[in-house]
Amino acid sequence: MRRRIVLGLMSAAAAVVALFPRGPALAARQADKDTAFLAGMVRTHALPRFDALVTAATAYADTLDRFAANPTAAGLDEGRSAHIAVTDAWAAVQHLRPGPLTMNLRADRISFWPERPGVVQRQIGQILRDHDPKLLQPEALARQSAAVQGLTVLERLLFDDAVTVDSFAGSDAKLYRAKLAAAAARNIAHIATEARDGWKELEGPLAAGRETVLGPTPTEAVNTLFSSAITAMQVIVDQKLMAPLGTSIEDAKPLVVEALRSRRGLPNIAQNLKGLRALLMGEHGGPGFISLLPESEDGATAKQAIDESFAAAIGAIEAVPGPLDKAVSDPAARKKTESALRLIKAARVEMLGTLAPLLDITLGFNELDGD
Amino acid sequence: MASKGSASNGSASNGSVDRRNVLGLAAGRVFGSSFFGGRFFGGRIFGGGSLLAVLTGRASAAGAAAGPIYLNAYATAAEKGREPGFGVAALDGSGTPLFTTATPGRAHAIVPRPGKPEAVVFARRPGRWFQTLSLEDGAAGPVVRAPDDRRFTGHGDYSADGRLLYVAEDDVPREEGAIGIYDATDGYRRLGAMPTHGLGPHELVLMRDGTTLAVANGGVITHPDTGRAKLNLDSMDSSLTYVEAATGKLLDKVRLPEEHANLGIRHIALLDDGGVAFGVQDERPIGMLQPLTGAHRPGSGAVRLFEAPEEVLSRMQGYIGSVASDGTTVAASSPMGGVIGLWDAAGGAWLGSTALPDGCGLAPNGEGYLATSGLGVIEPVSASAAAGRERRAPEYRWDNHLTRWVA
DSSP states (O other): OOBOOOOOOOSSSOOOEEOOOOSSOSSOOOHHHHHHHHHHHIIIIIHHHHHHHHHHHHHHHHHHHHHHHSOOHHHHHHHHHHHHHHHHHHHTTTTOOTTTTTGGGHHHHHOOOSOOTTHHHHHHHHHHHHOOGGGGSTTTGGGSOGGGTSHHHHHHHHHSTTOOGGGGSSSHHHHHHHHHHHHHHHHHHHHHHHHHHHHHHHHHHHHTTOOBTTBSSHHHHHHHHHHHHHHHHHHIIIIIIIHHHOSSGGGOOGGGSTTTTTTOHHHHHHHHHHHHHHHHHOOTTOOOGGGGSOSSHHHHHHHHHHHHHHHHHHHHHHTSOSOHHHHTTSHHHHHHHHHHHHHHHHHHHIIIIIIHHHTTOEEOOSOSSOO | OOOOSOGGGGSTTOTTSOOSOBTTBOOOEEEOSSTBTTBOOSEEEEOSSSHHHHHTTOOOOGGGOSSOEEEEEEEEOOBTTBOOOEEEEEEOTTSOEEEEEEOSSOEEEEEEOTTSSEEEEEEOSSBOEEEEEETTTOOEEEEEEOOTTEEEEEEEEEOTTSSEEEEEEEETTTTEEEEEEEEGGGTTEEEEEEEOSSSSEEEEEEOTTSSEEEEEEOOOOOOGGGTTOOSOGGGOOOEEEEEETTTOOEEEEEOOOGGGTTEEEEEEEEOTTSOEEEEEEESSOOSBOOOOEEEEOTTSOSOEEOOOOHHHHHHHTTBOOEEEEOSSEEEEEETTTTEEEEEETTTOOEEEEEEOTTEEEEEEOSSEEEEEETTSEEEEEETTOOBOOOEEOTTEEEEEEEEEEOO
């Protein structure tokens, strides 16, 4: 089998960017501007963010190695803080799905969510009962079910109810819990490094306007990234907020929130939105999608609309009193969650209705996710 | 905005009429209430392609149309600040709309009922309903809701005599594929269910023998609490199963070769040899070019995989959205790649491809295929993959599947 390009959009409800035969274009994009955006985006947005994930995951693994060698209450606290740092760093790259993160189920292996009811718990329970030392060998976890490879298993090992330092010491089985946690953190560091290296390898070809995993031309690569940003917004709306909210307070489903046990559901959404805003607006002096806007009044209006709608959405989600699993069932906090949801949807509408036409991107309709 | 009067009320002078061009022709939308002897029609009926026909009240409903009609689910084009509307449209062979029927939500596949001018339309997965409609005028029939512990997957088929409807569904608590059985002669009363003998079913078709149901089990588990999220990508298990309709007995089951275990079989079409053609979707990319179509006949052993040029497979991005066959050739669409490929069914030989951005809907039209796209295009494609003259209906985004019906 010959290698093929993987665009990595096959997740969640999504819109497709189609190459639409041009009518009188509002603003025909130029390939050289697309190339400059792509190369700049990798350098100032993707790579720093993946570097941060590698750093956080490595620190987490080191912390848990020390903890496994000498479990203390302070060590457990350090481990939990390191876990939260990795979760934050992960949420900051979750929107960069096409390409390296899609290969070899990397995203699912870093964080297997949403979960299949009951199954993750069962798999982890089995591993803890068996405490097979072979699973702790380098690369061994990487061949297991995605559910037991990364943040999903670590959430349970470190944050499950009733977990204390005593859960990690006093017997071989308990010590295994600490070693398994360290192995999972090390596995995340490996996966994150592979993904980071994947982006590093993209920088040159993108700067040269060559075919890459993001698309055969710079224009299509830009469209792929835009489409995946829309998908990321849809995941926030559908899976991270609407699923736990349910149709009413009686129908709320607190157990489906992301990062349930570490209680990072709301901060993750804020991180996701900040990542998306940075992709659109640019960061660290690099270009965002707005660098592709025409230098017209419409272009300036669109830039302002994106900036303001994301600021409002981020402000609203940060104003929800956490954790999210409690907020969806509490009348006052639920109201704030719903208002944040509306503002996030509004930001998505600005991306689709204001930004996309000015970027000359037509969003298709037919699905990417298995229909 | 329904106009209550006769067809002439639907003239261009009536403010309630949408005056945008329909396929380039100034056909007004006419809502039949007193239009046909005072009977209420759930469907909107279009003029027969010309303003004159609307003015003179000679709008041709499907019943009057000569030749086959084509059915496709649609969403109305998104406009800022307005939610899209969903429904089913009937088109004639040239792509001219005959009528539309609104649906409770986004629809997926449409299947005509043998022996009657009636069709069933299934909700897009995770589906909570199906609905029937008249193929004479688009009048909407009852909406049937899924049992609480079931979700329809978007496809199904009738028994050969049109008395029973088989609906592909997920048995949610058991995480198994199932086939819901409904009595079409008794208001679509649910009679029971039988297993698909596979995981995550999607398309289901009654085979030419009239007694066997072929089921494409995509192999992926979803759950109502988490919508369309895929919950077992690392352990997906796709298969093609053949189920005896009368008993639920498994007659044959095949999987793709192990090296293609990341591909899910989701769509099937009947072939003249008594087997089915299928199209797959890559659920867990491994970064390799892999075959995306193939065929299988029950009892014949392993599946046959079809070859395609590498640049086409690359373009298709591991995603086939719809498969159709005229019995001897196979057409498969990749909306992600904006390309439709054709193969010879018997030998699997590559016949060619044509570009159609966001194109997905496919049905045989006697001279090849008719194809529809999410950007509102309707286009014939010959059996040698030459594209014919396209028509545009920009207010419609055609959803995944096109169905042909001959009265």
